[in-house]
Amino acid sequence: MPNSTSPSSTKQLMGRAVLVSLSLLAVSSLSFAGQATQTTPPDDEPEKAWAEVDLQLPAAPKPENLVNFYKSDSQSFAIDKLSLSVAGDGTIRYTLVATSNAGAKNISYEAIRCETYEHKLFAFGRSDGSWSRSRRNQWDKIFNTGANKQHHILFTEYFCEGTTVAGKAPFLLSRLQGKGSPFIGK
Template structure:
């Protein structure tokens, strides 16, 4: 009787085993996004973009996350020489060299959802090419995420890029 029950449970486990090792790639699906708290000055980590950048950029260290979907999400603060600041919550997908804008930060600390929330190819040829700098220098090894959120924050904090400068 015990042998029969073992055989029956092995038969029931078979479909799950086949699904785990299915060679067909499952379609990618983005996880639900939770907006972070508004950035705080003490948590902002400046990072180098290019000598021709017309703005300075910083990442909120507390906002950096790596999702189960392979998307690195973060809050970036772009500051102009005149003192204007733009705050946005964004994502970068290493596997496809794409970026997405989720929300804009407001002066009162709230977020305003972006109406343009589609994945877009990262452009590397503009003066303020911060997405390409984050992708290449801090976030991604080729098409995969370069470590966890702590690794990414550490690289930005200490200016240790993935590619030699």
């Protein structure tokens, strides 16, 4: 049987289709407008650029405040426990005392940045207890070889957990003093 649709029923169907289409368009427009006004979640905010905090040199180290943490074939290394700090920029700052097997001492004020596996030399200690600032103003990658292995040891064994600081200065000091240290007694 042929489909006989009256012109009035066709107009009604077309009218309903137009109403449904307009309703869907209105709902999607409201949804889009709501999305456009939402704030960006905190996780999507751009990270602030890292900035190094100002340098404050500590007092010269005293022998009674040194904590030994590593001995190589030619040198032993110690940290002045009074100089150890975690700075506001997330770096760990400390006075390092390197003593050769012949007894010569080199004193330096340094930092380690866990986030980037880098270290920086800020100043050299003088025999009169004063400091001479380093001419270099850059961070250097840490290596697990050669004469600078002490930085790798500090990074992996005492100061950092992956790319984050392992804790506050008292906790880092307790690690240096033997709680969990693989180098005490060597």
